[in-house]
Amino acid sequence: MELCINRNTTITTTIRIKSVRKAVENLKRDLCKSCLETKLPGAEICLVEYEQEKECYQLIAFNNRLEIRAKDEFGFIYGIYEVSRRILGIHEFWFWNDQKIIPQNEFRLPEDYFYQSTPFKVKYRGWFVNDEVLLNSWYVERKKSKPWEMLFEALLRLGGNMVIPGTDKNSNTYRDMASEMGFYVSHHHAEPLGAEMFARQYPNLSPSYDEHAEKFEKLWQDGIQKQKKMKVIWNLGFRGQGDCPFWDNDPRYQTDEARGALMSDIIQKQYDMVKQNDGNAICCTNLYGETMELYQKGFLKVPKDIIKIWADNGYGKMVTRRQNNHNPRIPSLPTKGEKGSHGIYYHVSFYDLQAANHITMLPNSIAFIKKELDKVIKCNASDFWIINCSNIKPHVYLLDYISKIWKCDSMDSEVFKNNYVTNYYGSKYQEEIIKCFDAYSKYALSYGNKEDEHAGEQFSNHVARTLASQFMKDRTKHAESLLWFRNTNNLIDQINSYKNMCINATDNYDKYLKMCELTVHSLDHNSEELFRDSLLLQARVHYYCFKGASLLCEGLLEAEKENYKQSFYLVGKAKKNYLQANHELRAREHGKWKNFYQNECLTDIKQTAWVLSGLMSYLRNMEDGPHFYQWQREFLYAPEDSKVMLILNMENHLTDDEIFSLMEERYD
The missing domain is CATH 3.30.379.10 (Chitobiase/beta-hexosaminidase domain 2-like)
Incomplete structure (x- = not known):
């Protein structure tokens, strides 16, 4: 029966x-x-x-x-x-x-x-909802909390049991919901014990533990009290008041020994406070960035029974992250036989204002991720996995894959891809769609010689804005913040290097975009909509952003030769491509996704276009200022009228965009 x-x-x-x-x-x-x-x-x-x-x-x-x-x-x-x-x-x-x-x-x-069912390979496993700017202004069913509820539900369906429920104010707002849905809650590595940030509570005081130890400790104690009834994995540590080292705000600590000593003392103090409240409390600390370097050098001491969390570099590689121009790439895993409990903080999305991915997928392959996570498991770092999931939707493919590994410690990538595509796109077009997923990382731009050094969409936006800004500030000096990818004291060298990379990326993404467009036209309606929302959208974002970046470089090089009119036109074309990339995002806001991308403010493609608007004004001023009538006469008037200047102009002065439109009519 x-x-x-x-x-x-x-x-x-x-x-x-x-x-x-x-x-x-x-x-x-x-x-x-x-x-x-x-x-x-x-x-x-x-x-x-x-x-x-x-x-x-x-x-x-x-x-x-x-x-x-x-x-x-x-x-x-x-x-x-x-x-x-x-x-x-x-x-x-x-x-x-x-x-x-x-x-x-x-x-x-x-x-x-x-x-x-079988036991999970990883003991504590879940997501860090970080850089969640898209979720922050998105409503579903007219509820701001609904996306978070659906986020937590998805994590439970994947077998997650732990979450950092947002960053800063969001972590406090959604902590109760996460707890009520069953999760262990934990904390941002810059927000120890989930306590209120010192700089918010005391905005007029220096955030120095030496000067205000009792105030810091009161905030920590208050944080413990607020979470007494929750399941908590207490994150201990001491960073600055932003996602930066505390010594950025306290110049008294200029040696590794002094920095490590203070952090060790504070972690022990926090540990004692937590244990006084609950002798069985679970504690962890992040060996992240500068903290990992201190630990590796022997300057950071932590209690034996806390979980040590090792971090990838933001690109999926288990080495220390690049910070500004400093990129030591120290292996970030426990040594063989190292005692204690260990875990990882791993990114499928990262924000570094350099080359990471935020609104597009990680540009490294599933095979690469599998290799790195296999290393993690072999090093017995399976007590704690927190995955930076960002805004979920752009990253579901890799979030799904990683969840399969935390269940059973290994997952054949081909089996996963077949299952994933069948589940969400259907089996009819499985082969074509899998090829598009595989090609995504193959067409990604390599900006360095390491296997993980592939560029996300931040590379085509943040670097472009930096070069444009530096050119307007002082074209005789290089952009100091870009030495990580081109170590030169010459701005033009930086622009040329970047231009060559972006031209290469544009060619690659042109091929990838055509591949995706060919695929989408063969799909049925159900598969087509998701494909347009995922792979095709990301292909278009990359193509238009890199196309814009390459045109910007051509424009800057023309400006260096004082060909300001041609430069203005090329920068206008660049701006148009960035605006098109932003339009592609907004065009996929159908149904419940209405306004999902409206607060895209970290990569912020529309801001790149805004910066280029400023550059266009700068370039126009160099040749057409201060009275701004020459270009207007040249492009608006008939040739026989443009040089007759009895009256300089008979119309209101045209805006930069109006001048650019006239240039397009003529040059195109």
Whole structure:
């Protein structure tokens, strides 16, 4: 006799845990989404307490009902969402990938149906919702909190049990929701103990621990009290009042020894405060950037039982990150046999104002990520994985892949790609779409000679803005902040190097864009919409931004030769490409995605266009100022009138954009 799961299926439980109840309500919603109305009775789904390993569950058909058997909170939550996935066909990123759910009359299970989950490879695993500027101004169902609820649901479906629920004010706003949905909450490495930032509480005081130790400690104690009733993994440490070293604000600490000593003392103090409140408290600390260097040199001492979190460089490589022009690339993993508990902070999205990805996918391949995470597992750094997930939607592909690894320590990339594309795009066009996913990293720009040094969209925007700004400030000097990619004291050398890279990138993305456009025209409607929202959109963003960057460089080089008119025109063309890239983002804001990209303020493609508007005004002033009538006469008047200047101009002065439009008419 088969079990019939349908619209009339009931879910029964005596479990009162709020997070489990929330998951039950979501399963009821999923039944309504996936099942047609019927008068036929449906089998019961019942939650049963049963001896299991921690976080594990069974699904078993028994006496005309489907039992979800588990011992603990997470076991039940994961079992509930597994019913949704395995039986109803609702996948982990159904919300974020707009999965097309086609309701069925019923779902039948054999009477001997049985499934047993296995323990997770990684003990604490989850997301850091960081640089979340797109989520910050996006409403779903007129609720600002709804995207966060769906974010937390997706993470639970992936088997996550831990989250840093946003940055700065957001972490306080969404901490309660995360806790109520069952998560351990943790903290940004610059916000120890989840406490209020010193500079916000005391804006007129120097953020010096030496001067105001009691005030810092009061903030930490208050943070502990606010989270007393939550499951917390306490992050200990001491960085500056931004995402920077504390010694940037306190010049008294100029040696590694002094810096390490202060941080060691503070971490011990925070540790003691947490343990006084809860002797079983779980603590961690980030060995990130400058902190890792101090630890490797032996200047940072931490309590033996806290989890040490090692970090990638923002590009998926387990080495220290580049900060400004400093790029030591020190291996960032525990040495073989190093005692204690270890974990990682890993990025699928990063923000460094240099070359990282934020609104596009990580430009490195799944094979590369697998290799790096295999190293992590071999080093026994499997106690804690926090993945920087940014704004979710641009990064679901890699977030899904990493979640498969934290479940079972390895995941064949080909199997994953086949499953992912089938689940969200359908099996009909699987081969073509997989080729587009694979080609994404192959066409990415290599800006250095290391395997991870591939450029995200920040490279085509932040570097471009820096060069334009430096040219206007002082073209006789190089851009100091760009020595990381071109170590020269000559601005023109920097511009030429960047131009060559961007021309190469434009050629590559032209090929990739054509590949994606050819693919999208062969897809059916359901697959086409998601493909346009994901790979095709990102291909267009990269193409137009790199095209804009290469035109900007050509314009700057013309300006250096004092060909200001030609320079103005080329910079105008560059601006037009950046505006087109921004338009491509906004054009994909259909349905619930309305205004998703309106607050794209970190890469900020539209700001790049704004900076180029300023550059156009600067260039026009160099030749057409201060009275601004010569270019207007040249491009607006007929040739026989342009040189007759009895009256300088008979019309209002044209704006830069109007002059550019006239140039386009003539030159194009």
